[in-house]
Amino acid sequence: MILRTLLTLGLLAAPAPAATLASAAAERPAIAWQECPAYSDDVLHWMGLDDQRLPEFRKLFGRTECGTLTVPQNYADPGGKQITIALTRLKAADQEHRLGSLAVNPGGPGGSGYLMPIELTMTEAKLNARYDLIGFDPRGVGYSTKVRCAGGKQGPEPAGPVSEELARKVYDQVVKDNQACGQSDPGFIGQLTTANVARDIDRVRAALGESKISFLGVSWGTWLGTVLRSLFPTKVHRMWLDSVALPVPKMDVFTEVRAMATDRDFQRMAKWIADRDDVYGFGTTKAQVVSALTELRKAYDAKPVTFTDIDLTVTGRMIAEAAGQPSPGWPEVAQVLKELVGATGPTAPPTIKRLFGDRPPPTPAGVPERHNQTANGAFFCNEDQGARTFDSAWNAYRERLARYPVTGEATAFFPACAGWPLPVQTTRLRSGGSLVLSGHLHESPSPYEWTLETRKAVGGHVVTVDDDVHGSALRVPGCLAKVVGYFETGRVTATCPGVPVPTSTELPDRAELSMTAPR
Structure with a gap:
């Protein structure tokens, strides 16, 4: 058994002929290592680091190597135009027991992973002890070769229910923007x-x-992982994918399943609110809470309220978005909804003012790009196998409004890839190599069903996380320890601890809501 393992790892293989080694060295691509970017304290503060954590970041960044790698723009034409991929390497702290390189991706698509090795190491993650952590900006993002094109000009958020006339105008604008973007380069x-x-x-x-x-990989990074494993099944060592994406890129299915999962989690929140009727007053049963919030959404659709002291207009859509928040934000959501009952303005209720009153500070010079919207749209639309017609999207939206009376209004009423002029490209998935898929039972951005569908498509071992928080496997110490254990030993587990549902109605010091105030 030991001999077989050593042979598999190549440790007892016969020495390669000198000519073969020379040929391999000549073919091996070269990374151009270079000085890392300089980040001011203002930039790091803007990125969320307080003064206490700055020294730790700078110490780790001082250990980080930065470089670029030249790759073909089109792999079907390897000798044609070349582009560059920006990457970082945080070498394993324990080089004597080093296990290899571990590439990391935060999702998106269009998200930057350039600083992810440092961000991971500043948490409870001990992955850097025995692995070189490799961060990178995918093509089209951050410090890698990228372009920007006009897009996403879908007009202001509607002040009331979306009419078919408005939806068609938005659809036409999306088509126009997508065609201009796809044809720009x-x-x-x-x-x-x-x-x-x-x-x-x-x-x-x-x-x-x-x-x-x-x-x-997390979120879209899980789709990247399944594709990497499918294209290079013998080149992947160990792989953990958290909050797993759907295995076939279809944006209409993406929207529909997410909507179902959002309402499913909202039903849990409605039960949580009902259990605390003495605090919130929406009813003592889940059905009563759902009914009350349905009427609240309709009331704000019929008559939006503008709070002049914080530049905010509350619509029915905002009620729907609030109802779709994950459990860490439930105390704030419930308090916001309570304060909106009968609110007429012009000044905002206290919790709403606390959450939406402060605008983000201006972006300082030198902030690295964390998300590229052009890449986001292109990655989705170049692979979207779903329907893109106005009628298909509008009819599905109307059905969701009826099926999900509280949360349905927050779903898309137009196909995001309408009019995209470039051909759809597909990848055949297959199994190969060690794989762990961690799915979250109650979350909506990556519904648990997609974890099971991905296992059916590519194999792997499913780890179930009992929470509704996207990507929490890397944030909950008990689960993170199992992630680290897997990469170090290959051992897997059946379950992972998740983020617990709040038991208190007290509001946290920091906002837990991820809603964006409509402008």
Whole structure:
């Protein structure tokens, strides 16, 4: 057994001929290591670091290597135009017991992973003890080659229920924007696909001199992981994917299943509110709470209220968005909804003012790009196999309004990829290599069903997390310890502790809501 393992790892393989080694060295891509970007304290504060954590960031960043790797823009034309991928490496602290390289991706699509090795290491994660952590900006993002195009000009958020006339105007604008974007630089934008990012990662693996690479991905990063594993099944060591994306990119299915999961989690929140009727007053049963909040949403659709002291207009859609928040925000959501009952303005109730009264500070110079909207749209639309017609989206939206009377209004009423002019590109999924899929029973951004569907498509071991918080496996110490244990030993678990549902109605010191105030 030991001999077989050593042979598998190549530790007892016969020495390669000198000519073979020379050939391999000549073919191996080279990383251009260079000085890392300089970040001021203002930039790091803007990114969420307080003064107490600045020294730790700077110490880790001082250990970080930064570089770029040249890759083909189009892998079907490897000798054609080249682009660059920006990456970072935080070498394992324990080099004597180093296990290899571990690439990390935070999701998106369009999210930057350039600083993710540092961000992970500043948490409870001990992944950097025995792994070199590899962060990178996917093509189209951050310090990697990218472009920007006009898009997303869908008009102001409606002040009341969306009419078919308004929906058609939005649809026409989306078509116009998507066509302009896709045609602005089709040679580059058409190559913003998950498969190409996976190929870029494999080039990084080769440039690092690794025979295999491990991978940790969240959200869209899980789709990237399944594609990487499918294209390079013998080049992946260990892989953990948290909050798993749907295995077939169809934006209409994406919207529909998310809407179902959002309402399902809202039903849990309605029960939580009913159990605290003495505080919130919406009823003592889940049905009573649902009925009361349905009427509250309708009231704000019929008559939106503007609070002049914080530049905020509350509509029925905002009620729907509040009702779709995960459990850490339930005390704030319930208090906001309570304060909105009978609110007429012009000044905002206290909790609403606390949550929406402060605008983000101006962005200082030198802030690294954390998300690229052009890449986000391109990655989705270059792979979207779903329906994109106005009628299909509008009819589905109307059905969701009836099916989900509180949360349905917060769902999309137009197909985001309508009019996209570039061809759909697909990837055939297959199994290969060690894989763990952690799915969250109650979350809505990546419904638990997608974890099971992905296992059916590519195999792997499912870890069930009993919470509704997207990507929490990397934030809950008890679960994070199991992630680290898996990467170090290969051992897997059946369950992982999640974020507990609040038991208190007291409001936290920091806002837990992720809602964006409508403008």
